[in-house]
Amino acid sequence: MALPKGIVAIPRTSQKAHMIENLNVFDFELDVADMTTISKLDLNTTQFPECE
Numbered sequence: 001m002a003l004p005k006g007i008v009a010i011p012r013t014s015q016k017a018h019m020i021e022n023l024n025v026f027d028f029e030l031d032v033a034d035m036t037t038i039s040k041l042d043l044n045t046t047q048f049p050e051c052e
């Protein structure tokens, strides 16, 4: 979801299989409906309220 917005995503992983999976993101695209659905998952909350 970040890539179409021009944002570089570098997920941390300790497993080679996960790294390979995380790099294979250029063989599909999210359409507008997908992007809209995923955007609604953002509850605009933080795990670190003390930092607000």
Ligand SMILES: NC(=O)c1ccc[n+]([C@@H]2O[C@H](COP(=O)([O-])OP(=O)(O)OC[C@H]3O[C@@H](n4cnc5c(N)ncnc54)[C@H](OP(=O)(O)O)[C@@H]3O)[C@@H](O)[C@H]2O)c1
Pocket: 009, 010, 011, 012, 013, 014, 015, 017, 018, 019, 021, 022
């Ligand atoms: N990543 C960055 O470039 C970056 C930059 C600046 C700040 N931060 C901050 O650092 C903190 C950590 O962020 P993070 O997202 O990099 O790492 P994270 O949330 O600490 O860890 C990512 C988790 O996702 C798992 N994972 C990765 N690829 C997966 C896959 N394909 N399938 C299933 N599980 C997978 C990893 O487990 P395994 O090790 O088992 O794969 C790990 O448990 C955040 O607070 C973030 O804001 C990150």
